[in-house]
Amino acid sequence: MTAQVIDGKAFAATVREKVAGHVARLKEEHGITPGLAVVLVGEDPASQVYVRSKGKQTVEAGMNSYEHKLEADTSEADLLAVVDQLNNDPNVHGILVQLPLPGHLNEDLIINSIAPEKDVDGFHISNVGLLGTGQKSMVPCTPLGCLMMLRDHHGSLSGMDAVVIGRSNIVGKPMAQLLLGDSCTVTIAHSRTKDLPEVVRRADIVVAAVGRPEMVPGDWIKEGATVIDVGINRIDAPEKGEGKTRLVGDVHYESAAAVAGAITPVPGGVGPMTIACLLANTVTACCRANGLAEPEGLTA
Numbered sequence: 001m002t003a004q005v006i007d008g009k010a011f012a013a014t015v016r017e018k019v020a021g022h023v024a025r026l027k028e029e030h031g032i033t034p035g036l037a038v039v040l041v042g043e044d045p046a047s048q049v050y051v052r053s054k055g056k057q058t059v060e061a062g063m064n065s066y067e068h069k070l071e072a073d074t075s076e077a078d079l080l081a082v083v084d085q086l087n088n089d090p091n092v093h094g095i096l097v098q099l100p101l102p103g104h105l106n107e108d109l110i111i112n113s114i115a116p117e118k119d120v121d122g123f124h125i126s127n128v129g130l131l132g133t134g135q136k137s138m139v140p141c142t143p144l145g146c147l148m149m150l151r152d153h154h155g156s157l158s159g160m161d162a163v164v165i166g167r168s169n170i171v172g173k174p175m176a177q178l179l180l181g182d183s184c185t186v187t188i189a190h191s192r193t194k195d196l197p198e199v200v201r202r203a204d205i206v207v208a209a210v211g212r213p214e215m216v217p218g219d220w221i222k223e224g225a226t227v228i229d230v231g232i233n234r235i236d237a238p239e240k241g242e243g244k245t246r247l248v249g250d251v252h253y254e255s256a257a258a259v260a261g262a263i264t265p266v267p268g269g270v271g272p273m274t275i276a277c278l279l280a281n282t283v284t285a286c287c288r289a290n291g292l293a294e295p296e297g298l299t300a
């Protein structure tokens, strides 16, 4: 079998198009422009790229983008003051603090200072609790993007065996909650899981989110399974020339694609969906803030 490639880049473009349509309607019918504020602390090069991309895509979708770039040595008090100001700004419907934060800042404290209804990352403890109890919440962007691709590919996920490899608060745990919400039988596997290959071999759906380059080989994958690769790992690529690098996922793509039914590539799979879902969450937050009907198909 050669797997069907799930094209996250193309799918993300359709999500952005839907978002732009809703934004246009909000403006025309209600005179409201959704606004997203992104806070970046420090100069991590990858974070700078992601934040630039978020700002650009926000504006392209017709929304207002507010960027707050703070020095790497910004104090916790000063960062909390910025978040507080955004919490109280009626033009800001979504707030995101780019992670990772510099080591002297307490990420949990900062994230939990964001007003839950503006927490478009879905990382606030209130949103975590709402998602875990099956209530309306803001859903973390990366797992939401994975869910959208899985629903698009399979229709119903009901009764499928899903294994999520990785137990992070940002991807693994919310992904498991979302799959459970769609009536999958869910296993969360991690570094201490006994006989991980056997656990993965049982799965109809494998979501790999461990951050270890090409850790999951094709012979762990059940024939015909759907593989969602969340990993984005930069590794040396001497074959491309001295000092060159390339991106790989947590899954060994070639061997997995030979047995899987469908697979997301890296790059161009889950990654682009993360920012598309951030835009979707911003529109959802804006509609909720204004007591308007939420767009369909843009959240879980």
Ligand SMILES: Nc1nc2c(c(=O)[nH]1)N[C@@H](CN(C=O)c1ccc(C(=O)N[C@@H](CCC(=O)O)C(=O)O)cc1)CN2
Binding pocket: 050, 096, 097, 098, 099, 100, 121, 141, 142, 232, 247, 266, 267, 268, 269, 270, 271, 272, 273, 274, 275
């Ligand atoms: N506050 C947040 N911080 C972080 C999040 C997040 O969702 N919220 N996620 C990641 C970074 N991230 C967005 O912030 C992100 C990562 C990767 C991509 C992406 O499109 N990747 C491309 C490849 C990019 C490359 O060439 O390096 C792909 O996979 O095709 C988008 C967003 C951590 N921080």
Ligand SMILES: [Mg+2]
Binding pocket: 101, 102, 103, 104, 105, 106, 107
């Ligand atoms: Mg820290």
